Amino acid sequence: MDSSCIQSASSPFDCIVFDLDDTLYSSKTGIGQALKRNIDDFLVERFGFPESQAPTLRAELFKIYGSSLVGLRSLGYDVDADDYHSVVHGRLPYDLIKPDAKLRNLLQTIKQRKIIFTNSDKIHAMKTLDRLGIKDCFEQIICLETMNPNLSKSTTPVVLKPSMEAMKIAVDVAGVDPRRTLFLDDNVKNVAAGKAVGLRTVLVGKAIKSKETDYALETIPNLVQVIPEIWFSEEDDQRISHTKNDVDSILSATAVGA
Numbered sequence: 417m418d419s420s421c422i423q424s425a426s427s428p429f430d431c432i433v434f435d436l437d438d439t440l441y442s443s444k445t446g447i448g449q450a451l452k453r454n455i456d457d458f459l460v461e462r463f464g465f466p467e468s469q470a471p472t473l474r475a476e477l478f479k480i481y482g483s484s485l486v487g488l489r490s491l492g493y494d495v496d497a498d499d500y501h502s503v504v505h506g507r508l509p510y511d512l513i514k515p516d517a518k519l520r521n522l523l524q525t526i527k528q529r530k531i532i533f534t535n536s537d538k539i540h541a542m543k544t545l546d547r548l549g550i551k552d553c554f555e556q557i558i559c560l561e562t563m564n565p566n567l568s569k570s571t572t573p574v575v576l577k578p579s580m581e582a583m584k585i586a587v588d589v590a591g592v593d594p595r596r597t598l599f600l601d602d603n604v605k606n607v608a609a610g611k612a613v614g615l616r617t618v619l620v621g622k623a624i625k626s627k628e629t630d631y632a633l634e635t636i637p638n639l640v641q642v643i644p645e646i647w648f649s650e651e652d653d654q655r656i657s658h659t660k661n662d663v664d665s666i667l668s669a670t671a672v673g674a
Contacts, residue, residue, distance in 0.1 A: 435601035515549035578605040
C-alpha cells in the first residue's frame with residue numbers, strides 16, 4: 417500500500433504543529449544539558465552572577481517565566497536578544513544532532529500542513545532541522561522573531577510560550593482553526609496554554625496524558641499508534657478492520673533508510 421495515499425480526506429486535523437527541542441529529537445542527545453550550561457555561562461559572563469548560583473537562578477527563571485530571557489527582561493535586566501542567543505545557542509555542539517531518516521519518513525507520510533513552533537531563534541531552529549535532515553518537511557517556522565518582530569534592542573517584555581499572547585500569535589500567523597490543529601510539545605505549561613486557546617494537544621515524553629492534554633506519547637514515532645486519526649477518518653466504518661494494515665504500512669514506510 418502506498419503510504420502517501422493513506423490520509424483520509426476526513427481526518428479531524430488540517431495542521432500539525434510541532435515544538436522543536438526535546439520534541440522532534442531526544443532530550444538524551446546532550447543538547448539540552450549544553451543549553452543549560454550556556455545559559456549559566458551567560459548569567460555569569462554578562463551579569464556577574466556567581467557560578468555557584470547560576471544553575472539555581474536559571475531553574476527559577478524557567479519555572480516562573482518559562483525562559484531565562486523572558487525572566488531577565490521581566491526583572492529589569494538590559495538583555496540584548498541577539499547577544500543572548502549568540503551565547504546560549506551559538507555555542508551548542510550541533511554535531512550531537514544526527515540525521516533521523518525514520519523521523520523524516522514519518523513526517524513525509526503526514527500530508528497535512530506541518531509547522532514548527534519554537535521559543536528559540538530562527539538560526540537555531542534552521543540549524544537543528546538541517547542537522548536532523550527534515551528542514552524541507554515543514555512549510556513554516558514560528559519562532560522567537562515571529563513572536564517578537566522588533567526585539568533585538570528593545571526593552572519591551574519578551575513574548576514566548578507558554579504565554580497566551582504567544583499562543584494567539586502562533587494561531588494567527590499560521591492561519592489555522594485551533595479545533596482542527598494538533599499541537600505537540602514536551603512542556604506541560606506550553607501544552608496547557610495550547611489547550612486554553614482551543615488547540616488539540618499532545619504531551620511528548622510521557623506515556624500517560626494529563627488534564628492539559630488530549631494525547632500523550634513517549635516519542636514522535638508513537639504517533640502512528642496513539643493518534644491514527646492523523647491518517648484515518650474518525651468516522652470510517654471500516655476503520656477497525658483496515659487500520660491495523662494501514663498502520664503497518666506507515667510503520668514499514670518509516671523504517672526505510674533507518
